[in-house]
Structure formats: structure tokens, C-alpha cells
Amino acid sequence: MSERLQQAIATLETIILGKPGQLRLAVACLLARGHLLIEDVPGVGKTTLAHALAQVFGLAWQRVQFTSDLLPADIIGVSVFDRNTQQFHFRKGPLFTQLLLADEVNRASPKTQSALLEAMEERQVSTDLTTYRLPDPFFVVATQNPREQAGTYALPESQLDRFLMRIELGYPDAAHERTLLREGERRDLLPQLAPVLDAEHLLALQTAVRGQHVSDALLDYVQSLIAHTRAHDDIRVGLSPRAGQGLLRAAQAWAAICGRHAVLPDDVQAVFAAVAGHRLERRDAQDAADGLRLASRVVETVPVPA
Amino acid sequence: MKPPLPARIRPLAWVCAAYGSAVLLHLDRLPPWIPALALVAMIARMLIAVRGARLPGAWARVAFALLLTVGVLATFRTLNGLAAGSALLVSMGALKLLETRARRDDHVMLAVALFLLLAACLDRQALVRMPLYALQLWIDCAALAVIATPQALAGLRAPLALAGRALAYALPLALVLFLTFPRLQGGFWALPHANRAVTGLSDxxxxxxxxxxxxxxxxxxxxxxxxxxxxxxxxxxxxxxxxxxxxxxxxxxxxxxxxxxxxxxxxxxxxxxxxxxxxxxxxxxxxxxxxxxxxxxxxxxxxxxxxxxxxxxxxxxxxxxxxxxxxxxxxxxxxxxxxxxxxxxxxxxxxxxxxxxxxxxxxxxxxxxxxxxxxxxxxxxxxxxxxxxxxxxxxxxxxxxxxxxxxxxxxxxxxxxxxxxxxxxxxxxxxxxxxxxxxxxxxxxxxxxxxxxxxxxxxxxxxxxxxxxxxxxxxxxxxxxxxxxxxxxxxxxxLARNNPWIGELAQAWDALDTAWRKRVLEFGAASQFALLERLGFDSPRWQQLGALLGAGLALWLAWMSWQSRFWLRTSRPDRLGRAWQSLGAKYARVGLARGAAEAPLAYAARIGERRPDLAAEALDLVGRYAALRYGPGCDARAIRSFARAVRRVRVTSGVRAA
Structure with missing residues (x-):
């Protein structure tokens, strides 16, 4: 199983060039049953990453471009009246898939956003007295463009908390940029990509991640990290208990990716910025990068117990 | 819902409790107006604190101080001696209460309460009063604890429990000092007493x-x-x-x-x-x-x-x-x-x-x-x-x-x-x-x-x-x-004559009281030397007493350190942690100290990067540590073997691979 996972990651690396860290974080997020928020300018390969993940993990996927006039029904689905049967009949929206790419999620109205985010949290959708379970695995990759302000609704903190991780892709370095320029559109490679895993494998992996050993010493460390964010003077709100759980699960997933059976402080540190970055906010300044900086400062400050 | 009381209320209430109970110890020795004054001062101070009112000004306090001094002088015709001194201390404590603002003032009040306790101890040492003195000491210590950390010690039980524990820890030290601290020969502590002895005889x-x-x-x-x-x-x-x-x-x-x-x-x-x-x-x-x-x-x-x-x-x-x-x-x-x-x-x-x-x-x-x-x-x-x-x-x-x-x-x-x-x-x-x-x-x-x-x-x-x-x-x-x-x-x-058990009880108490006097109150230099003799010193001298005192203190300190390992557990690592620290110390000698926030594998990687010649060993040891610390199951033998391996590590400087 672990070999398959390594193979999947290796395959992804052939598509997304020069981003091994972000790639692994995305996979860790998937394995930890969390949802991923990618925040970056357009054209750095956000969609390609989502698509490649779906392809390599053998998942059915849907892409929804969020716009200001998108309605909740547009993603959840609608009940339509069937003339033949004289009955209402629920037509599932694009939400009912294994991997949903919610592109530019901050462009949609808060109403639509919250419909999506609620579905993410509950992993089910309720309409007309009927509850529809979403498929399992269910993984949302949302993207937003932080530079674009006009006509957007930035996700509020309460909604950001629903994403296990937020990552930034950033520009490729010179060598990878050269490869990109030479080889052309990466997305074209995707259809030729054979899936390494399938949904069942992924579920097994997700279960295995939960079983990763967590020692008391590690919990001490995780707790002191969380406590530090809550006691820190510069931080407006510390990490929530949900964030703490997510941090631990993400670290478990990271340990699994690294081929370990026990979670080490290294694993916690590796995922901490991605998990905590969008949840921490400075008291004074308002800048997305601030959260990341705060998170890395927390990691650099809190001692790892001997 | 009642509005929350100001944060100062709790320490202040404890200060009042300590001071008030100290005054109670002297109640029968004081003219009635002084305890009444103390009571009024306590009530006034608490009301001021609850209402958030202003404390009396400096001039008023100076006037009060003069007035009280004159009052004590008028009552006792002197400021000298235990009774007049205690009365003066009680009244000045009442005044000080009216200017307690910060923690420093609380401490002054606690000093007053403790001094009143000392005065009470000098005044009367009957066994029947000892529980009162112990209780007073307990209240004082609890008050000190609350003053130090008002937020952490809520309620009545937490400070009393903490103070009780602290006093219990201090008890052996008190015993050592009681047994071995050199007594001054003669009545150093004998203050002039008012002649209040009773006798059935006269001349x-x-x-x-x-x-x-x-x-x-x-x-x-x-x-x-x-x-x-x-x-x-x-x-x-x-x-x-x-x-x-x-x-x-x-x-x-x-x-x-x-x-x-x-x-x-x-x-x-x-x-x-x-x-x-x-x-x-x-x-x-x-x-x-x-x-x-x-x-x-x-x-x-x-x-x-x-x-x-x-x-x-x-x-x-x-x-x-x-x-x-x-x-x-x-x-x-x-x-x-x-x-x-x-x-x-x-x-x-x-x-x-x-x-x-x-x-x-x-x-x-x-x-x-x-x-x-x-x-x-x-x-x-x-x-x-x-x-x-x-x-x-x-x-x-x-x-x-x-x-x-x-x-x-x-x-x-x-x-x-x-x-x-x-x-x-x-x-x-x-x-x-x-x-x-x-x-x-x-x-x-x-x-x-x-x-x-x-x-x-x-x-x-x-x-x-x-x-x-x-x-x-x-x-x-x-x-x-x-x-x-x-x-x-x-x-x-x-009563004792008609009910034999009361008589027996009275006799038992008298026996206890006598033992208390003989064994405790009259325990002086002679008793100390007798103790030395019983301990096997042939010709007891002060030096031996001093040595015994030192040994007792050292023993107590050792006991306290042994006890404190539980309190300081979070900061003092276990055996595995100590081995890990000593490994870090070894690498620190070649400039590769582990950062406090550095995770183990990252540390190993850094060592490997800087000193490829040490990479294999460092990776192995760090891996073993990580497995023991964070892995499932961790047996003592593996830890000992890891500690031995750490001891064997020789980090040589200088060999720096290109």
C-alpha cells in the first residue's frame, strides 16, 4: 500500500513540476480526509493539481467555476418535476462527486459558499426532507485568488476553519519554468495518465492514516503548540480544538507519506504552517501571508520536549 | 446575574481574614476599642473594594495614626512591652488596611498578621492555644498564596490545600530547627510581663x-x-x-x-x-x-x-x-x-x-x-x-x-x-x-x-x-x-467530681499539657545536650549541635528535592530525555546544538548536512530516539541501550568533509 502511495506521488511529481512539498501536503490533506484550499494567482497550476490528484487516485471529479451568480442549487442539485411519473425527482448537482474542484470560490455569494462548506463538513446534503449522502471519498479542492478583491467575497474565518489546509503554489523555479516552457501544457499529459490507485485504495489509506501511532510525548508537543497560539499576544484567536484535531490527522498523514508508522514532531512541523496558517490572524495587520509567518514563528518558538 | 467583583476582592478578603484572625488571638488582651476598630477597618475596606470607592487620603491617615498612637498611650501608659506593642500593631494594621492598594500592601498586612501571631506565641504558650496558632498560620499561608496568584487559587479549598501542603512540607524543617537550633541561654525571649499571676497564698x-x-x-x-x-x-x-x-x-x-x-x-x-x-x-x-x-x-x-x-x-x-x-x-x-x-x-x-x-x-x-x-x-x-x-x-x-x-x-x-x-x-x-x-x-x-x-x-x-x-x-x-x-x-x-469521666478527661488533658510544657516549651540547651548524649555523643558540644543542624537541613533539602521531582516533571526530562539531551550536548561541542524547537529528524538532517562524516551515526541515534519517544511501546532496556550508545558517541571536531 505504501509503495502504491509513493508511486502515486512520484507520478504526480511528473505532472506538477518543482512543487514536491505542496504536492505532498495536498496528498496528506486527501489522506487525512480534509479539504484543501489553494490560494494563489491564476495560472500556477491549481486546476492541474486538482485534476492530477483525481486522475492518479482514480477518483471521479467535477469542476465548478464559482461566479457571483452561482446559486446553491447549481452545485447541490435541484428537484425537478417528472411529468411521466408525476413526481419530484432530485437531480444531483456537481457536488456529488469524489473530488470537487471549486474554482475561485471567493467569487460566489456567501450563500453559495456556505452551501458548499456545509456539505464539506457534513459530507451530506439535505433538500426537500431528504438527505443525500455524498460519495466517499469526498475531497474538495477550492481555489481562490487573493489578489483579486473587487466583486469577491473573501471566505470568513469560520469558513476557512473548514479547510484542513491552505497552501500556496507559487511560481516555479527557473529550471522547472524552462521545462514547462519547453514541454507545453501539462494538462494535456493528464488523460494519458494511468490511475495508480482507486477510491477503495484511498479509503483504506485514509483508515490506515488514522491508525498511525501517536505517543503521549507527541501529544504534549501538539498541545504546547496549540497552547502557544492561544497565549500569544500577537495572535487574535488561537487554534480551535477542531484545528488541533486536524493538525494531528494531517501529521499522521504526513508520517504515512514519509513511510513511518509513528508520528514525529517533524511531521507536525511539516504540516503546521499549512494547517494553522489560514486560522491564525495577527491582531494588527491584515495580510494573508501574515498567518503563514505567524505559524512558522510558532513552530520556531515552541520547544520540542526532550 | 451579579456583576463580577473586582479582581482585588479575593486577595483583600484573604488579607482581612488573616489580619482579623490574628486580632482574635489577642482579643482578651486588648482594650475593647481596638478590636472594634479593626473590625470597622475591615468592613470599611471591603465595602470600598466592592463599591469601587476611594480610599481615605494621606492627611486623614496621618491624623488617624497620631490619634491611635495617643489612644494606645492613654490606655497602656506606655508603648513598650508586649501588650501595648500588640495593641499598637493591631491599630496600625487597621490603618494600613485602609491604604492597601497593591500586592506590596497585601504583603505588609500579612507581615502584620504574622507578627501578631508571633506576639501571641510569646505571650502565651499553653497547649490549648496551639491549634489556634496553627490555624492562624494556615490562614496566613493561604492568604500569601492567594496574594501571589489570585486567579489560580479560586474558592476556599484550593488556597487552604496548597498552604496545608506547604506547611506539611515545612514541618520536618521546623522539627529539625526545634531540636537542634542553638538556644540562647537565659531568658532572651522573656519579655517583661504584667504581673498577673494567681496564687492562693500571700505573705x-x-x-x-x-x-x-x-x-x-x-x-x-x-x-x-x-x-x-x-x-x-x-x-x-x-x-x-x-x-x-x-x-x-x-x-x-x-x-x-x-x-x-x-x-x-x-x-x-x-x-x-x-x-x-x-x-x-x-x-x-x-x-x-x-x-x-x-x-x-x-x-x-x-x-x-x-x-x-x-x-x-x-x-x-x-x-x-x-x-x-x-x-x-x-x-x-x-x-x-x-x-x-x-x-x-x-x-x-x-x-x-x-x-x-x-x-x-x-x-x-x-x-x-x-x-x-x-x-x-x-x-x-x-x-x-x-x-x-x-x-x-x-x-x-x-x-x-x-x-x-x-x-x-x-x-x-x-x-x-x-x-x-x-x-x-x-x-x-x-x-x-x-x-x-x-x-x-x-x-x-x-x-x-x-x-x-x-x-x-x-x-x-x-x-x-x-x-x-x-x-x-x-x-x-x-x-x-x-x-x-x-x-x-x-x-x-x-462536675468533674460528680462525673468520673470528666475528671479523667481533665486529668488526661493536664497530663498532655504537662508533657507539652516539659517536652516542648522547656526544651532548651540542657535538653539538647541530653539529646546529643542519647544519640551517642560522649561529650556534647555546640559544634556537634551545629553539625546535627546542618545534617538535618541537608536531609530536609534532599527530601524536598526528591519531592519536587513531581512538581517539576514537565521541565525535567526522564531517562530517555536526558540521554537525548546529552547527545545534543555532544553535537553542541562542534557547533551543532539542537535548537529548542528543532524536531529530531530535522536535527539529524542538519547534522548530516554539516558533517557528512557524522551523518550515519546521527541518523541512527536520532532514529532510535524518535522510535523510542514517539513510537509504540518503549521498553526500559531499549532506553538503557540507547543511553549507552549515546555515551559511546565521540564527536570529533575539525574533520569536515568537503
Whole structure:
């Protein structure tokens, strides 16, 4: 199983060039049953990453471009009246898939956003007295463009908390940029990509991640990290208990990716910025990068117990 | 919902509790206006805190301070001494309470409370007060804890539990200091006490003036015998000897003394130790007849009583030896005759007549004494504690009129008759009897055991004790006063007499109290040296005591460190953690110290990067550590083996691969 996972990651690396860290974080997020928020300018390969993940993990996927006039029904689905049967009949929206790419999620109205985010949290959708379970695995990759302000609704903190991780892709370095320029559109490679895993494998992996050993010493460390964010003077709100759980699960997933059976402080540190970055906010300044900086400062400050 | 109280309330309430309870310790020693002032100050301060009102200004406080000082001065006529000092401290504490703003002021108030506790300890050390002092100390410590961390110690239980634990930890240290801290010889701590001692005795006796016999049940002294105690009729405890009689009052005339002939001792010997209650007098009480002065603190007077150099202001204990009788064949000096026969002229004529008649009928002095005693036995005399008043010719009235009285009356009448008959006589006061405490194995002699008897001079025998009371009330020699006259006993004594268990309880308590005095309060330099001897030091010296003190302190510190490993667990790593730290220390020598926040694998990677020659070993050790610390299952053997591996690591500097 672990070999398959390594193979999947290796395959992804052939598509997304020069981003091994972000790639692994995305996979860790998937394995930890969390949802991923990618925040970056357009054209750095956000969609390609989502698509490649779906392809390599053998998942059915849907892409929804969020716009200001998108309605909740547009993603959840609608009940339509069937003339033949004289009955209402629920037509599932694009939400009912294994991997949903919610592109530019901050462009949609808060109403639509919250419909999506609620579905993410509950992993089910309720309409007309009927509850529809979403498929399992269910993984949302949302993207937003932080530079674009006009006509957007930035996700509020309460909604950001629903994403296990937020990552930034950033520009490729010179060598990878050269490869990109030479080889052309990466997305074209995707259809030729054979899936390494399938949904069942992924579920097994997700279960295995939960079983990763967590020692008391590690919990001490995780707790002191969380406590530090809550006691820190510069931080407006510390990490929530949900964030703490997510941090631990993400670290478990990271340990699994690294081929370990026990979670080490290294694993916690590796995922901490991605998990905590969008949840921490400075008291004074308002800048997305601030959260990341705060998170890395927390990691650099809190001692790892001997 | 009530609005939350200001944060200062809790420390302030504790400060008030500590101060208030300290004032309570002094309550019966203070004039009523001072505790009332303290109460008002506490209420005012709490109200100010709750309402958020302003504290009184500086001028008001200065005025108050002056006023209070004057008030204390007016009440005590001094600011010196324990009582006035405590009163001043209490009133200034009340004033300080009205200017407590910050933690610093709280600490000052706590210092006041602790100082009041110290003053109370100096003032009174009775066992019954010890629980109060302990409670006060507990409250003070809890208050200190709350002042230090008001948020952390909510409620009543948390601070009290913390303070209790701290005091429990301090207890062994207190014990070590108590046992070994060098005592200053002499009464360094003895502050001038107001003379408030009680005694059933005085150096005067005026039978008939007032019913002067004390009804106090308070102990006068306690006696432990080596071996068998004397039988009840021999338990005469000698006190002031009254020589001078003016017709109504017997006095101990300080100016008159005469040389007594040497005496031989006769009869059984008793060795015993007396522990005197404070009386403020120079009298030491010993069993008749004491052989010699017990020690340098007292001397034996010509009339064979013990006189101490210093007044008995605190509990005094001494060892003495007594024999049953003294005998001398030498004659009494002329001066002795003169003093011991003196009677005021023209008073008590009927007594004189009676004495002459009886003397004429008796062949010698001893027979005369017997005849007088017979007279007492025959003529219907009655023993009572509430005799009628007597006038100028007190002895005449008593002998021929009222015929009712207690020991003083009989002693006075008998001595007068003896003198009138030409036999030298004097009145001896002291105590008779004593109650056996089977728990503590000692006798308690109480103020109610006070007694008076007579000594007459018989040629060829010397001073001979005659107790005329014994003729009238022979039971008095066998039993205590209250057995004789149950109605005279105070309520408590009466209760104890009617309910044996109360008596037993009282005896048990008295035994405990005595043990407390003997073992704790009187534990001084001598007891310390005795302890050293028992510990096997042949010739105890101060240096050994000091060494013992040091050893005790070291032991206590070691114990505390051992205890504190639980408190400091989070900061002090376990064995694995120590091995890990020592590994880090080894790499630190070549500039590769582990950052506090550096995770293990990242550390290994950094070492490998900087020193590829160390990479393999570092990776292996770090991996082992990570597996032990964060992996499932971690057995002690693996940890030991890891620690050994760390010890074997030799990090050499300089070899830096390109």
C-alpha cells in the first residue's frame, strides 16, 4: 500500500513540476480526509493539481467555476418535476462527486459558499426532507485568488476553519519554468495518465492514516503548540480544538507519506504552517501571508520536549 | 446575574481574614476599642473594594495614626512591652488596611498578621492555644498564596490545600530547627510581663478579715516523685513562714531573721521534681523538709523555705530532696525566742487566760500543745470555708465565739495560744496534699490546696509541725478541700467530681499539657545536650549541635528535592530525555546544538548536512530516539541501550568533509 502511495506521488511529481512539498501536503490533506484550499494567482497550476490528484487516485471529479451568480442549487442539485411519473425527482448537482474542484470560490455569494462548506463538513446534503449522502471519498479542492478583491467575497474565518489546509503554489523555479516552457501544457499529459490507485485504495489509506501511532510525548508537543497560539499576544484567536484535531490527522498523514508508522514532531512541523496558517490572524495587520509567518514563528518558538 | 467583583476582592478578603484572625488571638488582651476598630477597618475596606470607592487620603491617615498612637498611650501608659506593642500593631494594621492598594500592601498586612501571631506565641504558650496558632498560620499561608496568584487559587479549598501542603512540607524543617537550633541561654525571649499571676497564698494572713481562701482550681505546681510518693498526711508543701502577729494579721516580717541551729534530718527520703506555675513571687514550693537548695537559682532561708533569686514569671522546674522531719538538740537563739513569742499587748485577753490555764496544767510544752489540740477537738469547732467575720480581738472571738473557720483560723489561734503559753510558735503557709494524675504519673497541687499550719519549738526536738486543722477536720489531711466541702468547689471541679469521666478527661488533658510544657516549651540547651548524649555523643558540644543542624537541613533539602521531582516533571526530562539531551550536548561541542524547537529528524538532517562524516551515526541515534519517544511501546532496556550508545558517541571536531 505504501509503495502504491509513493508511486502515486512520484507520478504526480511528473505532472506538477518543482512543487514536491505542496504536492505532498495536498496528498496528506486527501489522506487525512480534509479539504484543501489553494490560494494563489491564476495560472500556477491549481486546476492541474486538482485534476492530477483525481486522475492518479482514480477518483471521479467535477469542476465548478464559482461566479457571483452561482446559486446553491447549481452545485447541490435541484428537484425537478417528472411529468411521466408525476413526481419530484432530485437531480444531483456537481457536488456529488469524489473530488470537487471549486474554482475561485471567493467569487460566489456567501450563500453559495456556505452551501458548499456545509456539505464539506457534513459530507451530506439535505433538500426537500431528504438527505443525500455524498460519495466517499469526498475531497474538495477550492481555489481562490487573493489578489483579486473587487466583486469577491473573501471566505470568513469560520469558513476557512473548514479547510484542513491552505497552501500556496507559487511560481516555479527557473529550471522547472524552462521545462514547462519547453514541454507545453501539462494538462494535456493528464488523460494519458494511468490511475495508480482507486477510491477503495484511498479509503483504506485514509483508515490506515488514522491508525498511525501517536505517543503521549507527541501529544504534549501538539498541545504546547496549540497552547502557544492561544497565549500569544500577537495572535487574535488561537487554534480551535477542531484545528488541533486536524493538525494531528494531517501529521499522521504526513508520517504515512514519509513511510513511518509513528508520528514525529517533524511531521507536525511539516504540516503546521499549512494547517494553522489560514486560522491564525495577527491582531494588527491584515495580510494573508501574515498567518503563514505567524505559524512558522510558532513552530520556531515552541520547544520540542526532550 | 451579579456583576463580577473586582479582581482585588479575593486577595483583600484573604488579607482581612488573616489580619482579623490574628486580632482574635489577642482579643482578651486588648482594650475593647481596638478590636472594634479593626473590625470597622475591615468592613470599611471591603465595602470600598466592592463599591469601587476611594480610599481615605494621606492627611486623614496621618491624623488617624497620631490619634491611635495617643489612644494606645492613654490606655497602656506606655508603648513598650508586649501588650501595648500588640495593641499598637493591631491599630496600625487597621490603618494600613485602609491604604492597601497593591500586592506590596497585601504583603505588609500579612507581615502584620504574622507578627501578631508571633506576639501571641510569646505571650502565651499553653497547649490549648496551639491549634489556634496553627490555624492562624494556615490562614496566613493561604492568604500569601492567594496574594501571589489570585486567579489560580479560586474558592476556599484550593488556597487552604496548597498552604496545608506547604506547611506539611515545612514541618520536618521546623522539627529539625526545634531540636537542634542553638538556644540562647537565659531568658532572651522573656519579655517583661504584667504581673498577673494567681496564687492562693500571700505573705500575709488575716483570719477573719475576709474569706480569703481562694476557690481557684488552677494548678500551683506539679510534682513527679522518683519512687514512692509520701503518704497523704506527709504532703506538706512549705511556703512563706509568718512570724509577726499584730493581733489580727500574721506577716512575714522581712527585717527580722535569726540564726537557726543546725538540724539533723530524720525519716524517709523523697526525691522529686517540682514544676512551678508562674506566680510572680520568689517562692519555690518544696516538700517538708527540704534538705538543701536545689540549685543556684534559689537558696534555703533560715526558716527552711526556698527563695528564688528571680520571681517565678514563667514555668520553673527544679529537682529537690526532702526528708520527713528535722531534729535539733541545740537551743533556739535568744532572738529566735523573742520573735517567736511576740504577741501584741492588750489584745485577745481571753486567749491569754486560756493559754496560761492550760500551760499551768501541762508538765511541758508538748503536753501543753496536746492540751490545746484537745481543746479544739472538745469544744465543738467546725471547719468551714465561709466563716463569719472577726473583729479586733480576732482570736478571742474565734476561740470563744464563732468557733467556725478554716485552716488559717486554726493556725492563727493555735500559734497565738502557744505563744501566750510561752512556747515559740510560728505560722507556716503552703499547700497540703495534691491530686495524683495516673496518666502523667505526677501530682497536681492546686491553689485550692493552700493550707496553713503551725510550727512550735520543742526543746530537744527543734521546730515541730503541728496542724490544728487536722484535729478539727482530720479528713483534710487525707483528701482535698473539695472532698471535704463539695459545695465550695467551682462548677468545673464539682462536675468533674460528680462525673468520673470528666475528671479523667481533665486529668488526661493536664497530663498532655504537662508533657507539652516539659517536652516542648522547656526544651532548651540542657535538653539538647541530653539529646546529643542519647544519640551517642560522649561529650556534647555546640559544634556537634551545629553539625546535627546542618545534617538535618541537608536531609530536609534532599527530601524536598526528591519531592519536587513531581512538581517539576514537565521541565525535567526522564531517562530517555536526558540521554537525548546529552547527545545534543555532544553535537553542541562542534557547533551543532539542537535548537529548542528543532524536531529530531530535522536535527539529524542538519547534522548530516554539516558533517557528512557524522551523518550515519546521527541518523541512527536520532532514529532510535524518535522510535523510542514517539513510537509504540518503549521498553526500559531499549532506553538503557540507547543511553549507552549515546555515551559511546565521540564527536570529533575539525574533520569536515568537503
Amino acid at each position: 500575709e494572713m488575716s483570719p477573719g478579715q475576709i474569706d480569703e481562701l481562694t476557690d481557684s482550681d488552677a494548678p500551683a505546681f506539679r510534682v513527679e516523685f522518683d519512687g514512692a510518693p509520701p503518704p497523704p498526711p506527709a504532703r506538706y508543701w512549705r511556703g512563706p513562714v509568718l512570724q509577726d502577729f499584730d493581733g489580727t494579721t500574721w506577716r512575714r516580717d522581712r527585717g527580722r531573721f535569726f540564726l537557726e541551729p543546725d538540724v539533723q534530718f530524720e525519716g524517709p527520703t523523697w526525691r522529686y521534681r517540682v514544676t512551678l506555675e508562674p506566680t510572680g513571687r520568689n517562692w519555690w514550693f518544696a516538700l517538708e523538709s527540704v534538705v538543701a537548695a536545689p540549685d543556684h537559682r534559689a537558696r534555703l532561708t533560715f526558716d527552711r523555705r526556698l527563695l528564688s533569686a528571680e520571681p517565678v514569671d514563667e514555668v520553673v522546674s527544679f529537682a529537690a530532696t526532702s526528708r520527713a522531719r528535722t531534729v535539733t538538740h541545740e537551743p533556739l537563739s535568744k532572738l529566735g525566742y523573742r520573735y517567736s513569742l511576740a504577741l501584741p499587748a492588750g489584745q485577745n485577753p481571753r486567749t491569754h487566760a486560756l493559754a496560761q490555764r492550760l500551760r499551768a496544767a501541762s508538765p511541758d510544752a508538748a503536753a501543753f500543745a496536746r492540751a490545746v489540740l484537745d481543746h479544739f477537738a472538745r469544744e465543738g469547732f467546725e471547719y468551714t470555708l465561709t466563716p463569719p467575720r472577726l473583729d479586733r480581738n480576732a482570736v478571742d472571738e474565734f476561740l470563744f465565739g464563732t468557733r467556725r473557720g478554716f485552716c488559717g483560723h486554726y493556725a492563727s489561734a493555735f500559734a497565738t495560744l502557744m505563744r501566750a503559753g510561752g512556747v515559740p510558735a510560728r505560722v507556716v503557709t503552703g499547700y497540703l496534699g495534691g491530686e495524683w494524675n495516673p496518666i502523667g504519673r505526677y501530682f497536681v497541687v492546686r491553689q485550692s490546696d493552700a493550707h496553713a499550719w503551725v510550727e512550735i519549738w520543742l526543746e530537744g526536738r527543734g521546730w515541730t509541725r503541728i496542724d490544728p486543722t487536722a484535729v478539727v477536720a482530720p479528713e483534710r489531711l487525707q483528701r482535698g478541700l473539695y472532698d471535704l466541702l463539695p459545695g465550695a468547689a467551682p462548677v468545673v471541679a464539682r
